[in-house]
Amino acid sequence: MAASTTALETTALELTDRLAAAKRASTALATATSQQKNAGLEAIAAALLANSEVILAGNARDLENADRNGMAAGLRDRLRLDPTRLAALADAVLDVAALLDPVGSTVRGSILPNGLQITQVRVPFGVVGAIYEARPNVTVDIAALALKSGNAAVLRGGTAAENSNKALVGVIQDALASAGLPADAVQTIDEFGRDGAKQLMQARGYVDVLIPRGSAHLIAAVVAESTVPVIETGAGVVHIYADESADVDLAVEVVHNSKVQRPSVCNALETLLVHRDAAARLLPPVLDRLRRSGVTVHGDEATLALYPDAVPATEDDWGTEYGSLDVAVAVVDDIDAAMAHIARHSTHHTESILTGDLRSADRFLAEVDSAVVMVNASTRFTDGGEFGFGAEVGISTQKLHARGPMGLSELTSSKWTVIGTGQVRG
Amino acid sequence: MAASTTALETTALELTDRLAAAKRASTALATATSQQKNAGLEAIAAALLANSEVILAGNARDLENADRNGMAAGLRDRLRLDPTRLAALADAVLDVAALLDPVGSTVRGSILPNGLQITQVRVPFGVVGAIYEARPNVTVDIAALALKSGNAAVLRGGTAAENSNKALVGVIQDALASAGLPADAVQTIDEFGRDGAKQLMQARGYVDVLIPRGSAHLIAAVVAESTVPVIETGAGVVHIYADESADVDLAVEVVHNSKVQRPSVCNALETLLVHRDAAARLLPPVLDRLRRSGVTVHGDEATLALYPDAVPATEDDWGTEYGSLDVAVAVVDDIDAAMAHIARHSTHHTESILTGDLRSADRFLAEVDSAVVMVNASTRFTDGGEFGFGAEVGISTQKLHARGPMGLSELTSSKWTVIGTGQVRG
Numbered sequence: 001m002a003a004s005t006t007a008l009e010t011t012a013l014e015l016t017d018r019l020a021a022a023k024r025a026s027t028a029l030a031t032a033t034s035q036q037k038n039a040g041l042e043a044i045a046a047a048l049l050a051n052s053e054v055i056l057a058g059n060a061r062d063l064e065n066a067d068r069n070g071m072a073a074g075l076r077d078r079l080r081l082d083p084t085r086l087a088a089l090a091d092a093v094l095d096v097a098a099l100l101d102p103v104g105s106t107v108r109g110s111i112l113p114n115g116l117q118i119t120q121v122r123v124p125f126g127v128v129g130a131i132y133e134a135r136p137n138v139t140v141d142i143a144a145l146a147l148k149s150g151n152a153a154v155l156r157g158g159t160a161a162e163n164s165n166k167a168l169v170g171v172i173q174d175a176l177a178s179a180g181l182p183a184d185a186v187q188t189i190d191e192f193g194r195d196g197a198k199q200l201m202q203a204r205g206y207v208d209v210l211i212p213r214g215s216a217h218l219i220a221a222v223v224a225e226s227t228v229p230v231i232e233t234g235a236g237v238v239h240i241y242a243d244e245s246a247d248v249d250l251a252v253e254v255v256h257n258s259k260v261q262r263p264s265v266c267n268a269l270e271t272l273l274v275h276r277d278a279a280a281r282l283l284p285p286v287l288d289r290l291r292r293s294g295v296t297v298h299g300d301e302a303t304l305a306l307y308p309d310a311v312p313a314t315e316d317d318w319g320t321e322y323g324s325l326d327v328a329v330a331v332v333d334d335i336d337a338a339m340a341h342i343a344r345h346s347t348h349h350t351e352s353i354l355t356g357d358l359r360s361a362d363r364f365l366a367e368v369d370s371a372v373v374m375v376n377a378s379t380r381f382t383d384g385g386e387f388g389f390g391a392e393v394g395i396s397t398q399k400l401h402a403r404g405p406m407g408l409s410e411l412t413s414s415k416w417t418v419i420g421t422g423q424v425r426g
Numbered sequence: 427m428a429a430s431t432t433a434l435e436t437t438a439l440e441l442t443d444r445l446a447a448a449k450r451a452s453t454a455l456a457t458a459t460s461q462q463k464n465a466g467l468e469a470i471a472a473a474l475l476a477n478s479e480v481i482l483a484g485n486a487r488d489l490e491n492a493d494r495n496g497m498a499a500g501l502r503d504r505l506r507l508d509p510t511r512l513a514a515l516a517d518a519v520l521d522v523a524a525l526l527d528p529v530g531s532t533v534r535g536s537i538l539p540n541g542l543q544i545t546q547v548r549v550p551f552g553v554v555g556a557i558y559e560a561r562p563n564v565t566v567d568i569a570a571l572a573l574k575s576g577n578a579a580v581l582r583g584g585t586a587a588e589n590s591n592k593a594l595v596g597v598i599q600d601a602l603a604s605a606g607l608p609a610d611a612v613q614t615i616d617e618f619g620r621d622g623a624k625q626l627m628q629a630r631g632y633v634d635v636l637i638p639r640g641s642a643h644l645i646a647a648v649v650a651e652s653t654v655p656v657i658e659t660g661a662g663v664v665h666i667y668a669d670e671s672a673d674v675d676l677a678v679e680v681v682h683n684s685k686v687q688r689p690s691v692c693n694a695l696e697t698l699l700v701h702r703d704a705a706a707r708l709l710p711p712v713l714d715r716l717r718r719s720g721v722t723v724h725g726d727e728a729t730l731a732l733y734p735d736a737v738p739a740t741e742d743d744w745g746t747e748y749g750s751l752d753v754a755v756a757v758v759d760d761i762d763a764a765m766a767h768i769a770r771h772s773t774h775h776t777e778s779i780l781t782g783d784l785r786s787a788d789r790f791l792a793e794v795d796s797a798v799v800m801v802n803a804s805t806r807f808t809d810g811g812e813f814g815f816g817a818e819v820g821i822s823t824q825k826l827h828a829r830g831p832m833g834l835s836e837l838t839s840s841k842w843t844v845i846g847t848g849q850v851r852g
């Protein structure tokens with residue numbers, strides 16, 4: 001009731017205005033046709049190329065700040081845009097335009113005994129929030145996926161990428177308007193800093209779902225602070241268990257592919273477990289193949305005995321997502337010991353059993369509690385693209401709403417329509 | 427690092443033990459067959475009858491405490507058990523046993539171009555938490571639904587029902603053990619008080635989903651404090667909009683049924699909106715029929731002019747869930763005004779349009795953002811039983827995971843199984 005509002009209150013009001021604008025825009029988007037949304041996506045792709053100068057100028061300012069603040073090289077590389085990367089972003093937007101629109105598809109339906117027609121149909125969430133760090137490509141990525149699925153997007157991409165994101169969102173908003181769609185459908189709130197992120201996490205009534213993308217630390221913070229529902233995408237401490245009956249050639253190839261093909265991603269192998277009775281047969285060729293690709297083996301005692309090049313594993317190794325050319329290896333007594341190890345150390349992302357035994361395969365599939373459970377396949381297949389979803393929003397390691405690779409359908413909710421002729425309840 | 431633990435630390439440890447026991451039990455339940463789970467439910471139903479004395483004795487202690495603390499009559503009635511109510515509870519458990527088991531059913535699947543068979547199957551969440559207030563029937567209800575869907579349940583049913591819940595859970599645990607299922611699959615944590623509830627809301631890694639049941643205040647508190655994912659069931663400020671073309675006899679019957687058949691529940695009508703050009707034709711017969719059932723009409727000015735028995739509506743009426751024989755009535759200019767009113771005041775539960783016009787029906791179905799949107803039907807049909815789900819876990823008014831009436835399927839997550847023959851990613 002003070003006569004003048006404080007700076008903080010002004011900020012809160014301005015941010016609320018922006019959230020309210022996104023919510024209004026989401027109403028128009030919810031009933032937009034696929035053709036209209038695709039026209040918007042095509043306009044965005046063209047505008048990213050046509051406005052590359054202003055985008056790269058914004059990005060240059062962020063890179064200067066990064067250098068001034070001594071940003072780590074890996075982070076700085078993710079922050080950096082150039083004409084090639086912008087062209088790839090524009091192509092990715094066109095790829096999203098080519099996907100099937102999930103909105104309006106029927107989940108299930110029936111005619112009740114009293115003649116009421118009930119139908120569950122996919123509808124957009126409304127407003128999707130995203131919180132991520134210093135990755136301007138995610139700004140374009142989430143905006144495109146949200147738009148295709150009929151959602152408005154409110155993006156908090158971090159202060160370190162503020163100028164890049166501001167330029168990108170400005171270009172996207174102009175493109176939306178040129179295609180006859182509401183410009184307010186994509187919003188950036190980086191300028192509001194940490195207070196803005198906090199307000200986004202508490203914006204019930206404005207934001208329908210919040211997707212954190214980034215480090216485990218970021219995701220944990222969003223989960224802890226949000227009252228808006230969160231879809232978590234998580235880390236992968238991914239296991240392969242080679243059963244007594246595993247084929248040696250299959251094991252060599254699948255383990256190598258799972259670990260080496262792209263070690264930095266969440267579906268890469270981190271821990272190999274081998275049945276005691278198969279260790280002498282399997283471990284030397286499997287680990288030898290890994291060594292030739294530069295993999296460091298962190299082995300338990302039994303592994304060290306069979307493979308002297310290994311370094312001794314510590315307790316920490318079993319829970320580590322290396323993201324590098326390292327693998328932890330343990331010899332286990334049987335499938336029960338393997339599944340107990342997995343239950344204790346897994347992040348419930350992906351686990352694969354290598355076996356020729358039907359009973360072992362069935363037990364592993366039924367009893368391992370992970371988003372994706374495999375038999376005789378590389379863990380690298382846990383991927384929206386590989387699963388045929390076209391795009392990937394992320395890989396959910398939680399159990400609510402979506403689990404495993406998330407495609408466009410996972411960016412929708414549903415509603416029930418009920419069509420009657422005057423039915424009343426008796 | 428103190429030499430002795432405090433009482434609070436001891437409590438926290440004991441509660442964690444109980445959560446861990448539930449988690450272990452959930453592993454066994456996840457692979458239990460429908461026959462085994464049904465045998466457990468039948469044992470529970472029989473045990474509720476066989477042990478009615480100990481249950482009613484526990485309930486009597488709660489009722490004594492309630493009287494000492496001056497509990498309101500309505501609450502006390504919900505707290506009270508008697509032989510008839512216990513028999514109804516046992517019957518409800520048998521009804522759950524008769525439902526189709528959702529676990530193991532296939533959501534979708536395909537064979538990828540490389541020959542990998544991918545299948546998304548329904549699996550239990552694992553551990554379902556529930557927070558509710560002084561309703562021992564919910565203890566049995568949630569335990570049965572959780573068990574049928576392969577989940578363990580951790581129940582916080584409130585200090586006021588602590589003795590009832592303790593007796594009920596004791597009987598349920600013994601029955602589970604007698605049927606060869608883990609007794610730890612159903613746990614009560616009432617004895618840990620508010621600290622226990624708080625710990626349950628923060629029990630990530632132990633509890634997979636939390637369902638609050640009860641007042642809007644309770645649900646809001648759980649949403650605000652939980653880091654465990656929450657499925658909200660919400661209040662219903664339910665609207666009917668009678669369009670210009672609505673049939674008068676249909677309007678009289680549907681409005682009456684929606685308001686009067688059971689006014690205390692969340693799918694009962696609270697606000698009636700009528701098109702200006704139909705108000706003189708519709709409102710007198712519709713409101714006259716309501717009056718004869720004892721309904722008080724809270725009308726806007728245009729309604730008062732047509733129906734002098736109405737009391738003047740205040741701004742608060744438009745957002746009120748009466749839960750009683752009261753209805754708010756407003757005359758609106760057109761369908762846009764009706765939908766704008768609904769967007770402002772609805773709790774996104776159920777809204778119904780009464781119309782003979784196809785375009786109006788289509789617009790209402792597409793543009794109204796509620797869990798259930800109806801044409802020419804009583805709002806009382808928003809119900810898991812009416813929808814053919816058999817049981818109802820609640821009605822979700824949020825958009826993540828489940829929206830609208832929730833059946834057993836909504837108490838499951840999914841996982842992907844991938845079956846290969848040594849495929850690696852190129």
